[in-house]
Amino acid sequence: MDYAIIEAxxxxxxxxxxxxxxINRIPIKxxxxLEIRRILFVKKEExxxxxxxxxxxxxxxxxxxxxxxGPKLVVFKMKPKKKYKRKSGHRQQLSRLVINTIES
Incomplete structure (x- = not known):
């Protein structure tokens, strides 16, 4: 089984x-x-x-x-006894990369 550990x-x-x-959204169509060059570790055959x-x-x-x-995250802030409540949400923009090959 060939695998690698990359940084992205x-x-x-x-x-x-x-x-x-x-991964976090990248501005590519x-x-x-694309070619990934930040490779930390590779196991190829033995x-x-x-x-x-x-x-x-x-x-x-x-x-x-x-x-x-990505999935919706709910952000809720509250201060007890002060009638302060704030609710907001966040959805991260993501990109899906399909790995084709690990070349040497």
């Missing part, structure tokens, strides 16, 4: 070919391909590669699947 949108993701990940901090000899090709809104 300030977070780290465990990825495998033919799977997808949801749906259906276009070999393991660890970056210091990144692996420059590897690249990951991914396709932008779709852009969508």
């Amino acid at each position: 949108s300030g977070r780290q993701y465990w990825i495998e070919p033919k799977n997808f990940i949801n 749906t259906g276009s391909t 070999s393991i590669f660890i970056g210091q901090p990144y692996l420059n000899q590897f690249k990951i090709k991914a396709t932008v699947g779709k852009h969508f809104l």
Whole structure:
């Protein structure tokens, strides 16, 4: 099983070919391909590669699947005994990346 750990949108993701990940929205059209170069760790067949901090000899090709809104989060503030209540919500904009290949 080949897999890699990458850094995208300030977070780290465990990825495998033919799977997808949801990251913060990136300004790229749906259906276009991109190349990810911030690779921290790769396991390919029986070999393991660890970056210091990144692996420059590897690249990951991914396709932008779709852009969508994440689940709604409710933000509620209240101060007891003061009749202060504020309720608002938030939905994060996300992009779905379909991982095509892990290349060396």
